[in-house]
Amino acid sequence: LTVAAAAPPRILLSTAAAERLGQRIGAAWGGTAPTFVLAEQVAPGADFDLAFMTRDVTGGSTKYQVLPATQHFHDLMRNAPSLRWAQTHSAGADRPVLVDLMRRGVTVTTSSGANAAVVAQSAVAGLLALARHFPQLMAAQRDRRWAPLPQGALPRDLTGQTAVIVGWGPVGRQIGAMLSAAAMQCIAVRRSATPRADGAVETVAFEALADVLPRADWLVLACPLTDRTRRLIGAAALQLLPQGARLVNVARGEVVVEADVIAALRTGALAGAYLDVFEQEPLPADSSLWILPNVLLTPHAAGHSDGNAERAAAMFLANLTRWARGEPLVNVAA
Amino acid sequence: LTVAAAAPPRILLSTAAAERLGQRIGAAWGGTAPTFVLAEQVAPGADFDLAFMTRDVTGGSTKYQVLPATQHFHDLMRNAPSLRWAQTHSAGADRPVLVDLMRRGVTVTTSSGANAAVVAQSAVAGLLALARHFPQLMAAQRDRRWAPLPQGALPRDLTGQTAVIVGWGPVGRQIGAMLSAAAMQCIAVRRSATPRADGAVETVAFEALADVLPRADWLVLACPLTDRTRRLIGAAALQLLPQGARLVNVARGEVVVEADVIAALRTGALAGAYLDVFEQEPLPADSSLWILPNVLLTPHAAGHSDGNAERAAAMFLANLTRWARGEPLVNVAA
Numbered sequence: 106l107t108v109a110a111a112a113p114p115r116i117l118l119s120t121a122a123a124e125r126l127g128q129r130i131g132a133a134w135g136g137t138a139p140t141f142v143l144a145e146q147v148a149p150g151a152d153f154d155l156a157f158m159t160r161d162v163t164g165g166s167t168k169y170q171v172l173p174a175t176q177h178f179h180d181l182m183r184n185a186p187s188l189r190w191a192q193t194h195s196a197g198a199d200r201p202v203l204v205d206l207m208r209r210g211v212t213v214t215t216s217s218g219a220n221a222a223v224v225a226q227s228a229v230a231g232l233l234a235l236a237r238h239f240p241q242l243m244a245a246q247r248d249r250r251w252a253p254l255p256q257g258a259l260p261r262d263l264t265g266q267t268a269v270i271v272g273w274g275p276v277g278r279q280i281g282a283m284l285s286a287a288a289m290q291c292i293a294v295r296r297s298a299t300p301r302a303d304g305a306v307e308t309v310a311f312e313a314l315a316d317v318l319p320r321a322d323w324l325v326l327a328c329p330l331t332d333r334t335r336r337l338i339g340a341a342a343l344q345l346l347p348q349g350a351r352l353v354n355v356a357r358g359e360v361v362v363e364a365d366v367i368a369a370l371r372t373g374a375l376a377g378a379y380l381d382v383f384e385q386e387p388l389p390a391d392s393s394l395w396i397l398p399n400v401l402l403t404p405h406a407a408g409h410s411d412g413n414a415e416r417a418a419a420m421f422l423a424n425l426t427r428w429a430r431g432e433p434l435v436n437v438a439a
Numbered sequence: 440l441t442v443a444a445a446a447p448p449r450i451l452l453s454t455a456a457a458e459r460l461g462q463r464i465g466a467a468w469g470g471t472a473p474t475f476v477l478a479e480q481v482a483p484g485a486d487f488d489l490a491f492m493t494r495d496v497t498g499g500s501t502k503y504q505v506l507p508a509t510q511h512f513h514d515l516m517r518n519a520p521s522l523r524w525a526q527t528h529s530a531g532a533d534r535p536v537l538v539d540l541m542r543r544g545v546t547v548t549t550s551s552g553a554n555a556a557v558v559a560q561s562a563v564a565g566l567l568a569l570a571r572h573f574p575q576l577m578a579a580q581r582d583r584r585w586a587p588l589p590q591g592a593l594p595r596d597l598t599g600q601t602a603v604i605v606g607w608g609p610v611g612r613q614i615g616a617m618l619s620a621a622a623m624q625c626i627a628v629r630r631s632a633t634p635r636a637d638g639a640v641e642t643v644a645f646e647a648l649a650d651v652l653p654r655a656d657w658l659v660l661a662c663p664l665t666d667r668t669r670r671l672i673g674a675a676a677l678q679l680l681p682q683g684a685r686l687v688n689v690a691r692g693e694v695v696v697e698a699d700v701i702a703a704l705r706t707g708a709l710a711g712a713y714l715d716v717f718e719q720e721p722l723p724a725d726s727s728l729w730i731l732p733n734v735l736l737t738p739h740a741a742g743h744s745d746g747n748a749e750r751a752a753a754m755f756l757a758n759l760t761r762w763a764r765g766e767p768l769v770n771v772a773a
Contacts, residue, residue: 163589224600226621230567237564239735243577246736249729251721253499253738262746264556286620287560387585395583402571402580404587412596 113137114428115153117181117188120145122159126418133422133428142231144177149184155428156182156191157421160414167405168200181319182206190434192424196220196276196408198438199330199357213438214424220408220418221275228355229283231379232323233291235351236263240377240399261322264288269321271314271337272328272356273301280327281306288433292317294328311337318345318418323353330357340365348378351399355407358383363394370397381407447471448762451490451515451522451722454479460752467756468763478511483518488756489762490516490525491755492750496714501720501739502534517538524768526758528751530610530742532555532772533664547772548758554742558661561741562610562689563617565713566657569685570597574711574733597658598622603655605648605671606637606662606690614661615640626651630667645671657687666689674699683710685733687737689741691693692717704731715741 116130116139123141142153148402153158158178166175179202182191191206192214198204200423203213234240236374238260245252254260270277270286273295282293285306293308294317309317310398318324328334337375339353339362352375354361363384369375377399383392386405394400424434448466450473457475464614473715476487478496492512500509513536516525525540526548532538537547568574572594579586588594589655602618615625619640627634627642628651634642643651644666652658658680662668672686673696686709688695697718701711711733717726720739728734758768 161590222622223594223596226567226597227571229621230564230571230573233564234559236570237561237737239568239737242737242740243735245738246729249724251738253740254743256495259743259745259747260557262557262744263560264746283617283620286555286617287563291456328615354572390583395580401571401577403576404579404585404653406576406587407571409588409593410596411593412598413593 110164113139115140115142115187116157116176117142117144117153117156117160117185119143119162119178121161122157126157126422129418129427132426135426136429139431142181144181145174147181149177149180151181152185152187153181154187154189156185158182158191158193159417160194163195170387182211190214190428192216192421194219194413197329197357203438208436212313212434214434214436215438216417216420217436218275219420220410220413222279223410223413224276224355224408225279225283227381227403228280228325228353228379230328231355231381231401231403232325232351232353233263234401235268235377235379235399236260240318240401242414250310263288266322267292268293268323268325269314269317270325270327271280271311271334271360272326274309274327274329276355276374277325277327286333289323292320296333314342315345318342319347321346321350325353326356326360328356328360329358330393334360336360336362338366340360340368343369343374348374349424350374351376352378352380354378355381358386367393367397378403379403381405387392423438440586447473448489449474449476449487449521451476451478451487451512451519453477453493453496453512455495456491456493460756463752463756464759467759468570469760470763476515476571480513481515483514486516486519487515488521488523489759490519490709492516492527494528497529503719504667504721507564507733516545519771524548524762526550526755528553530558531663531691537772541772544770546578548768548770549772550751550754551770552609553754554744554747556613557744557747558610558689558742559613559617561660561715561737562614562659562687562713563688565715565735565737566602566618566659566685566687567597567621568735569711569733570594570600574735585654599624600656603625603628603648603651603661604661604668605645605668606660607642607692608615608661608663610689611661614659623657626654628662644729648676652676653681655680655684657685659687660694662690662694664693668694670694670696672696672700674702677703677708678716680708682708684708684713685710686714688712692720701727701731704734711735713737715739732773 120143166172190212194216196217198213207213213394267290269292271294273293293306298310379401381403454477494513500506524546530551532547601624603626605628607627627640630645713735715737
């Protein structure tokens, strides 16, 4: 990826992002000041070279339900003839607009890693809450009932339980570190069966997932959505889990077959789940997942944290400096 | 502590414990088979040398509300002229009956450590649930509302936050290990300012608690109840915390001044709390703690787990072998 650094780029930004980051963008670019194209002030057809889609742009939209301000930003990107690079604040590039831009030859970069620690902490929060029977105990709290768990329904010792962690990127590895500190066994599932150099965790390739599912007290999904991971966890995979296993999904809703997960929760084959992502978002009000026992559900919020905006901005600025120098960008989506 | 090993001891047990452990107790003793005094079959005044108070004995009783079967076991111990040693399944020896036995010269041993990992996991579960705003998110789930946290009310980055952990025994150290894995800073507060050899964590003595409270995003109580820790956390300590700090108490209710904690939660000086222990247990139905926002409350259940009974039994059996050999017992309460 090279660029004629002499020409300062026209950069599409929200007005809020331009106000917050304008000076730093100029400094990161280094040459003649870039031109800011403010999304709220132009119509589709306006031209620019780069776009930085910050969280204030996606706002309350989901991948499936796009609000007007978000749609406008998408339309601007779709109709800018000179657009060559778009960076998103999100960890994934699975929103349709980004997929379409990539097909058109636009370089799309993500902020993968910016909220990885946060997502990992949420995943572990959900896992521990289920392990410690918090849903039942919180229900008793709401009723002002002092109700210790009866002898026959005690939580199982977590120490020594096994978590199969699908996806061994920044999120999966940090989940692994926290669960290992809780004396759990972790098995990493990733593209290759070769363990990463930074850890001695047992590692298998995606193709060998079925071999390790029978050992999974917890199946933790922390992978990107790709052709390989789409609908990876359906009835066949769920049937390989030991009775009473539990599911954590902080990846993407499409990594599971949601109807199969619901069925397994109904029969008790799955004893519980912490789910942050869904096949449709917002999760429809008539979904059984809202009310199934032992299901903790958060609204694709596992990665939300007050430090993300700054981390994503820093990633964009570092990439902008690389772009100005004609160096390869980081976090290029494929 | 020495004993005439020739004389097989008379051991007070519940019938359930005798059935479960009788053979192993005989093997641990090693000599002529001990006599089992079954609590359900004798009246106060019955004599015995040892007692093992298992969890089935304490059952649904608390330190403050003693049910009849538990009271009977207490009465037996109080009235056995030859009782020299009593072991409890619990981590603490703060129940009045045990305190009274110690005053009388009976050696009391605890099962300290048997459920330490479990308590630590519960403490971290509560901390992470609060950090990730689970109480609000669970309320939305109950209403089937897809309600991501608004930009102005995002959870704070947990990475880099500081936990002041009061008590650096088996529970505190395991909490520290898990929080360190989440990239939090930990400060240990213990009897001595000398760090334990097994870690490089910043350490201060109880007397210096006030010096570190201003740095505590989280104040985590994991200490035994002693004269030094009783009412350690009252208004004066709470006022030293930074605005918005949060409290985790898996120690004992009397380590805090509960009215002061409630007042701090009401003003928002404390932004939340995970409380497993209370000044009175069961927590009275009219306590504000049941319904204050951002309070997670469990019924002295942080240590409950299906593996505890076996771990506590193994500890008793190991001590029994020591007793038979005239060796010093482990986990002697002072």
